[in-house]
Structures are given as structure tokens and as C-alpha cells.
Amino acid sequence: MTTIQKKATIGQANPIAHLSPEDIELIGKELDAIRASVIDTRGERDARYIRRVIKTQRSLELGSRVVLLASLFPPAWLVGTAGLAVSKILENMEIGHNVLHGQWDWMRDPKIHSTTWDWDHITPPDQWQHSHNELHHTYTNVVGKDNDLGYGIMRVDEDQPWHPMHLGQPLWNFLNALFFEYGIAAYDLELRGELRKGKRHTEKFKNDAKAVLRKLRKQVAKDYVVHPLLSGPSFLPTMLANFTANTIRNLWSHSVIMCGHFPEGVETFETRSIEGETKPQWYLRQMLGSANISGSKLMHIMTGNLSHQIEHHLFPDLPSNRYGEIAPKVKALFERYDLAYCARPLPLQVYSAWHKVIRLSLPNGWLDTTNARNLPVQLKRLYEMTTGSPKVRRALQARLVQEQRRALAPAA
Amino acid sequence: MLDGMSTAVAPSTRWRARARMIAEAATTPLVPGDFLDLFAPLRSGAELRGRVVSVHPETADAATLVIRPGADWGGHVPGQYVRIGVDVDGVRCWRAYSLTHGPRTDGRISITVKAVPDGHVSPYLVRHTKPGTLLHLEQAAGEFVLPTPSSVESRETTKLLFITAGSGITPVIGMLRNLYPSTDSGVLRPARSAAYDIVVLHVAPSEPDSIFTADLRRLEASGAIRLVARYDDQHGVLDLADLDALVPDLGERTTFACGPGGLLDAIVAHHEERGLPLFTEQFKVSTVVAGEGGSVTFERAGRTVECDGGRPILEQAEEAGVLMPSGCRMGICYTCVLPLREGAVRDLRTGDLTTAIAGETPAGGVPIQTCINAAAGPCQIDH
Numbered sequence: 030m031t032t033i034q035k036k037a038t039i040g041q042a043n044p045i046a047h048l049s050p051e052d053i054e055l056i057g058k059e060l061d062a063i064r065a066s067v068i069d070t071r072g073e074r075d076a077r078y079i080r081r082v083i084k085t086q087r088s089l090e091l092g093s094r095v096v097l098l099a100s101l102f103p104p105a106w107l108v109g110t111a112g113l114a115v116s117k118i119l120e121n122m123e124i125g126h127n128v129l130h131g132q133w134d135w136m137r138d139p140k141i142h143s144t145t146w147d148w149d150h151i152t153p154p155d156q157w158q159h160s161h162n163e164l165h166h167t168y169t170n171v172v173g174k175d176n177d178l179g180y181g182i183m184r185v186d187e188d189q190p191w192h193p194m195h196l197g198q199p200l201w202n203f204l205n206a207l208f209f210e211y212g213i214a215a216y217d218l219e220l221r222g223e224l225r226k227g228k229r230h231t232e233k234f235k236n237d238a239k240a241v242l243r244k245l246r247k248q249v250a251k252d253y254v255v256h257p258l259l260s261g262p263s264f265l266p267t268m269l270a271n272f273t274a275n276t277i278r279n280l281w282s283h284s285v286i287m288c289g290h291f292p293e294g295v296e297t298f299e300t301r302s303i304e305g306e307t308k309p310q311w312y313l314r315q316m317l318g319s320a321n322i323s324g325s326k327l328m329h330i331m332t333g334n335l336s337h338q339i340e341h342h343l344f345p346d347l348p349s350n351r352y353g354e355i356a357p358k359v360k361a362l363f364e365r366y367d368l369a370y371c372a373r374p375l376p377l378q379v380y381s382a383w384h385k386v387i388r389l390s391l392p393n394g395w396l397d398t399t400n401a402r403n404l405p406v407q408l409k410r411l412y413e414m415t416t417g418s419p420k421v422r423r424a425l426q427a428r429l430v431q432e433q434r435r436a437l438a439p440a441a
Numbered sequence: 442m443l444d445g446m447s448t449a450v451a452p453s454t455r456w457r458a459r460a461r462m463i464a465e466a467a468t469t470p471l472v473p474g475d476f477l478d479l480f481a482p483l484r485s486g487a488e489l490r491g492r493v494v495s496v497h498p499e500t501a502d503a504a505t506l507v508i509r510p511g512a513d514w515g516g517h518v519p520g521q522y523v524r525i526g527v528d529v530d531g532v533r534c535w536r537a538y539s540l541t542h543g544p545r546t547d548g549r550i551s552i553t554v555k556a557v558p559d560g561h562v563s564p565y566l567v568r569h570t571k572p573g574t575l576l577h578l579e580q581a582a583g584e585f586v587l588p589t590p591s592s593v594e595s596r597e598t599t600k601l602l603f604i605t606a607g608s609g610i611t612p613v614i615g616m617l618r619n620l621y622p623s624t625d626s627g628v629l630r631p632a633r634s635a636a637y638d639i640v641v642l643h644v645a646p647s648e649p650d651s652i653f654t655a656d657l658r659r660l661e662a663s664g665a666i667r668l669v670a671r672y673d674d675q676h677g678v679l680d681l682a683d684l685d686a687l688v689p690d691l692g693e694r695t696t697f698a699c700g701p702g703g704l705l706d707a708i709v710a711h712h713e714e715r716g717l718p719l720f721t722e723q724f725k726v727s728t729v730v731a732g733e734g735g736s737v738t739f740e741r742a743g744r745t746v747e748c749d750g751g752r753p754i755l756e757q758a759e760e761a762g763v764l765m766p767s768g769c770r771m772g773i774c775y776t777c778v779l780p781l782r783e784g785a786v787r788d789l790r791t792g793d794l795t796t797a798i799a800g801e802t803p804a805g806g807v808p809i810q811t812c813i814n815a816a817a818g819p820c821q822i823d824h
Binding site for chain 1 (some may be wrong): 463466467468469470471476481528530531532534661713742759762764765
């Protein structure tokens with residue numbers, strides 16, 4: 030049985046065709062050994078790390094909010110806003126995301142535990158844990174099952190038929206980035222599907238929605254009412270500072286998360302391909318479905334170590350400070366089995382992910398076959414595909430693909 | 442009238458409540474205390490903690506930790522124990538230790554810990570605790586305390602016999618230090634202590650390994666107590682048949698015994714036979730009967746753990762990452778109690794079976810101590 034029955038699309042080869050079932054078993058064993066090496070040495074050093082990060086974040090948040098009480102004074106506004114943005118990023122990424130994954134449950138500290146933690150975010154922890162820990166981490170990059178892939182609002186694979194609606198997806202993606210916190214809440218709530226269903230909501234949805242609204246009210250009150258009021262004459266600047274810090278955090282986390290599964294070179298999978306999947310095969314899917322961001326130690330901390338997305342997806346519950354330590358071993362494993370370890374600096378990964386969003390917002394092959402010379406013709410074609418009937422769309426799509434194939438052929 | 446009263450009394454409390462509401466709204470999803478903890482972890486209103494002030498070696502493998510408890514420490518009665526939460530290799534562990542000082546004027550408390558050879562927490566506390574370390578505490582607890590003469594109606598002397606084995610000496614030392622404070626100028630014998638006539642029968646494998654021998658000898662030298670020390674290497678293992686010879690007025694005394702389960706069982710049998718008053722405190726759980734094992738489901742945590750029948754549910758659930766309430770880990774403090782909704786567990790000390798049947802046992806379940814019970818079949822626990 031082949032593990033990943035990813036249909037070879039144009040210009041792509043099956044990335045695991047060269048692996049025998051025995052190879053895949055061996056990869057699984059090696060990864061289990063890497064995991065065990067961390068579990069066996071988990072201890073005081075790790076506990077000190079997370080406590081230090083939490084202490085730093087809280088001191089930074091407190092300091093920044095105090096400085097912002099005088100935000101009428103521009104330098105205070107700048108310093109306070111920057112500090113608060115960094116603090117919110119740390120809180121969501123290196124602390125919240127990882128604590129809620131259960132990475133620190135082994136410490137048995139009831140204050141730093143996945144079942145008791147709450148974060149500076151609109152989504153209530155349990156709802157996020159369900160959609161993120163259970164669905165996304167289990168069905169990583171399986172089109173139709175892993176909603177993180179495009180958050181159900183984007184076309185993420187050539188195999189999904191193009192529709193004129195997809196032209197808007199770069200805009201949706203940008204808006205989602207700006208208001209990411211709210212987007213995640215709506216998405217964890219499965220709001221879109223629920224709205225589509227009409228008026229008959231389930232009891233579960235009603236309770237979940239209530240929990241989200243409760244959380245939203247508290248979050249909004251903190252950042253946009255209480256803190257500004259405490260700032261007295263600095264009311265408006267503080268409100269703006271909090272909005273800016275939230276937006277910076279949203280843009281940053283959206284970018285980091287998009288880099289995790291969306292850059293070019295990351296594989297997506299069909300539902301059919303995971304039927305009867307074994308643990309080693311699951312490992313392999315995580316390896317091929319994730320991408321890393323290379324960079325400094327500070328960069329890793331600010332991304333919540335999601336810059337080690339591959340390592341995180343292989344072992345979602347290992348302490349985040351250990352991902353960087355095992356990364357060389359994991360990378361060596363990729364190389365030994367001739368697999369592509371997708372790692373690039375942040376700007377390149379962000380560019381690559383956005384390029385994919387834009388490419389897939391257009392009909393298959395359109396971007397590849399368009400150049401400055403044929404732009405008017407191509408635009409006319411796109412217009413026809415957008416306004417025409419499904420039949421017209423299918424015909425034009427077929428021609429685009431044919432041309433793309435021809436364009437790529439000499440190179441192959 | 443009522444209105445007049447409420448305006449007279451309420452403002453300060455109302456303002457305080459309002460201030461707290463604002464502070465909570467400004468710090469959500471954390472609480473104001475999370476930020477205050479950065480600066481003042483021992484303040485009033487904080488979770489109870491203590492800071493280690495100093496560590497004094499007692500023997501090669503035992504040490505006394507002097508601790509400054511948080512502002513909310515409610516004091517203790519000599520003989521009581523305190524449960525201490527300490528991070529060993531990054532993992533929070535809770536253990537109970539006897540308080541080895543009577544109430545001190547400087548408000549500090551102390552525990553004396555003997556490093557158990559294959560222990561997990563005690564060697565760490567003895568060898569790796571440095572002054573400045575923050576520990577988690579709970580309020581003092583325990584019924585094993587000195588009977589106060591005031592509670593005795595007659596004005597006769599209270600005659601007591603303490604039988605202590607190994608670390609079982611620690612709660613007794615707490616009581617004795619309270620009765621007879623040790624100062625630079627020697628042991629004091631305040632008037633309040635005159636009503637006591639105390640014999641201490643202390644049993645240990647050998648003299649150098651025994652904690653508090655110097656204290657006991659000092660107390661004896663001052664005439665405060667009569668000490669009967671029995672060291673296995675010098676006197677052979679204690680035979681309770683010799684008790685009458687060692688303590689001739691045994692029949693007039695109330696016995697307080699503290700030590701491992703085997704010795705206590707023997708003392709209980711001995712005293713019951715003779716109809717003598719006895720209070721005991723066990724320091725170690727001895728496994729008698731193993732359970733059959735089974736999968737234990739923690740309903741609210743949404744976790745199922747495969748538990749073997751030889752070890753407590755608490756231990757195995759913790760290893761699987763379930764956050765469990767825990768305390769003394771020897772079946773005395775009842776902090777670890779959780780409702781068993783369905784299934785069977787076996788008490789590792791006695792072999793007693795506790796069962797809960799859905800629909801028959803009360804809806805709330807049967808409370809079980811997870812620290813001394815092992816699974817005896819599949820269990821549903823409300824946690």
C-alpha cells in the first residue's frame with residue numbers, strides 16, 4: 030500500500046515514491062527514539078525556562094500597561110505599545126499555544142496546565158484545543174478535514190475546482206490576518222457552517238457561542254474600556270495603543286502560522302490517503318505537511334517555536350524549548366531518507382505562502398502562463414471565466430492547463 | 442434606618458469591592474494576584490507559600506529546613522504536620538512532614554527531613570534545597586497532637602509514653618520542643634510544662650543514623666524527659682514483650698506511637714490486649730494486597746489511564762499527565778479524595794475493596810482516597 034496517494038499534479042512528483050514500507054517503519058522508529066530522548070531528560074531546566082518566559086511576559090505586560098497610562102506623551106505611547114505588542118505575542122505564541130498543547134502538563138503545576146490555562150485571546154481554550162489539538166494536529170493538511178488549511182475560506186490546492194469567488198481570497202486572507210483573533214474564534218466555533226445551516230442551532234453551538242461572547246466581552250472591556258479609563262486624559266491614545274498592539278500580534282501570528290503549512294513545497298493530502306494510516310505514516314504526513322522558519326533564537330521564541338513547525342507537528346506535546354535542540358536530528362533524518370526539509374527565513378516563507386494564496390485565487394495555470402506580453406489576452410480570458418457559465422469556465426480552464434503543460438514541457 | 446446604616450458602613454467595603462472588580466477587569470484572563478506574585482509571593486491573600494530561610498544538616502542524610510511561611514499561615518499545634526509542595530526535577534510533588542518546632546517567636550516553621558534511600562522527594566529536600574527556595578504549603582493539619590493539661594479536669598500530671606521509630610521522631614520532637622524550648626543557656630522547663638511526665642522510647646537502626654539524638658539527650662540531661670533509646674545494632678530489634686521492663690509504669694501512661702506500619706500494628710495489638718490508651722501516626726504505607734488493575738477514566742479531564750493493580754491510582758494518573766489533587770500520599774490527609782462513580786478499587790494497605798455501581802451508589806459517587814487505592818477493574822472517576 031502506498032502511504033500518500035497524492036495525485037501527481039503538474040510539475041510535482043510524488044515526494045515519497047522512493048520510500049519502501051520498511052523505510053517508513055524505520056523513520057517511525059527513529060522519531061520515537063528522538064521523542065523518548067526528550068521525555069527522558071525533561072526536568073528542572075525546562076521548568077525554569079517556561080517559568081522565566083511567563084515571568085518576563087507578565088513583567089513586560091505590567092510595565093507596558095503602566096507606561097501607557099501616560100500615553101498622551103508620544104514616547105510613552107511608542108514604548109508602551111511596542112512592549113505590549115511583544116508581550117501579547119509571547120503570551121499567545123510561546124506561552125498560551127504551548128501550554129494549551131499540554132507541553133508543560135508534566136510539571137503538575139496547576140497554574141501552568143492545559144486544563145486550567147486561559148489566554149489573552151477571544152477563543153475560549155477548550156474550543157481552541159478541540160479544533161487545533163484534535164482536528165488540525167490529527168488531520169494536518171488533509172484537504173477537507175484540516176480546516177486550518179485556508180480556514181475554510183480559501184482554495185488551498187489545485188485539485189479544488191476554481192470558482193470566481195476565489196479571486197477575493199487574497200483580500201479575505203489579509204482581513205483574516207488583521208482580525209486574526211476574531212477569525213480564529215469564529216472558526217473554532219464553526220460559525221460559518223452554523224450560519225449556513227439557518228436558524229436551528231444545536232445546544233452545543235449555543236453554549237459555545239455564549240462562552241465566546243463572554244470571553245470577547247472581557248477582552249474588549251480590558252483593552253478598550255478599563256485600561257483606557259485608568260489612563261485618564263490618555264484615554265484615546267491608550268485605546269489606540271491597545272488596538273495597535275492587538276493588530277501587530279494578529280498580523281504576526283497569522284504570518285507565522287501561514288508559514289507553517291502554506292508555503293510552496295508543503296504537501297497537502299487527500300482524505301482517502303489517510304484511511305488506515307499507521308503511526309509512522311502519520312509522522313511522514315507531518316514531515317511533508319509542515320514548514321520551518323530559520324532564524325535566530327529570539328525569532329524562535331517570538332514565533333512560539335512554531336518556527337520549528339516540523340518538529341512541533343511531529344511531537345506536539347514536547348516542551349517548546351526542546352524543538353530547536355532536536356531539529357538537527359530531525360533534519361538529518363530527512364536528508365538520510367531524501368525528503369525535503371522545508372525551511373527558509375521568515376520573509377521568504379511569508380512571500381511563498383502569499384504567492385500560493387494568490388496563485389490559487391486564480392484558475393490553475395493562469396499565473397504560470399501569464400507574462401507582460403500576453404497580459405491583455407489573459408485578463409480577457411480571466412474575465413470570461415469569471416462572468417461565463419460553468420461550461421465556459423471548464424473549457425477555458427482546460428486550455429490553460431494545456432498551455433501550462435506545454436510551457437513546462439521543454440524544461441522537463 | 443437601614444439605609445442610614447448601610448451608608449455608614451458600606452462605603453469602604455463597596456469601594457474595595459469596586460477596586461477589585463476593576464483590577465480583575467484590567468488583568469483578565471489572569472487575576473491581579475498573578476501580577477502581585479511577581480513581587481510578593483508571601484503576601485496575605487496569596488496562595489500559601491513559604492521561603493526556605495536556612496538548611497541545617499542533622500545527620501549524614503537528614504536536614505532541618507527553617508521556612509518563613511506566607512502571611513496567611515494559621516499557626517500550628519506541636520505534633521501536627523504540614524504538606525509541602527516542592528518541584529523535584531521540575532515536577533510538583535506534595536509530601537507531608539511533621540513540624541519540628543513548637544510555635545516560634547519569629548513566626549518561622551521547620552521540618553526535618555530524612556533522605557529515604559530510594560526516595561524521590563526527601564533526598565532532594567535534604568541535599569538540593571537552598572535558602573531562598575519557594576515552597577508551596579498548606580495549613581498545618583493532623584490529630585496527632587499533645588493533649589493539653591487544661592483539657593484534663595483533674596490537676597494530676599499527664600503521663601505520656603512516646604514510642605518513635607526512625608523518622609517517626611519528628612512530630613514528637615515538635616511537641617517536646619514546644620514543651621521544653623532549647624536555648625543557649627540550656628533546655629528551659631517553663632511552668633506550663635510542669636504537668637507532663639514524659640518517657641520517650643526511641644527506636645532506630647543505629648545511633649549515628651538517628652535524627653534528633655542530640656536533642657533527645659539534651660532533654661534527658663535537663664531532666665525534662667526520660668529517654669529509652671534502642672538501637673538495633675546495639676540492643677537488637679525491639680521486642681514489645683520487653684516493654685514492661687523498659688517502661689515499668691506503662692500501665693499509667695497514654696502512648697503516642699509514630700513510625701512505620703509494621704511496628705505500629707504490633708503496638709496496636711499489644712495495647713489492645715492490655716486495654717491501654719494509644720494514639721498512632723503511620724509514616725509509611727505498607728502494601729498488603731494488590732488490586733487487579735484496570736482502565737481508570739477521569740470523566741471531566743476526558744482521560745483514560747491504564748492502571749496496574751500494584752500501585753495507587755494517584756501515582757499512575759499523575760504519570761499519565763492528569764492533574765490530580767494529592768497530599769500526604771500515605772492515606773492520612775484526605776486531600777486526594779475523588780468520587781468513584783463506577784467500578785472497584787482496592788485499599789493497598791488493607792486489601793479492602795470499595796465498589797461503586799452506577800444507579801445504586803449515590804449519584805455523587807463513593808469518595809475514595811486515590812493515594813492508597815489501586816484499580817480493581819475498570820473505574821469511572823468524577824474528576
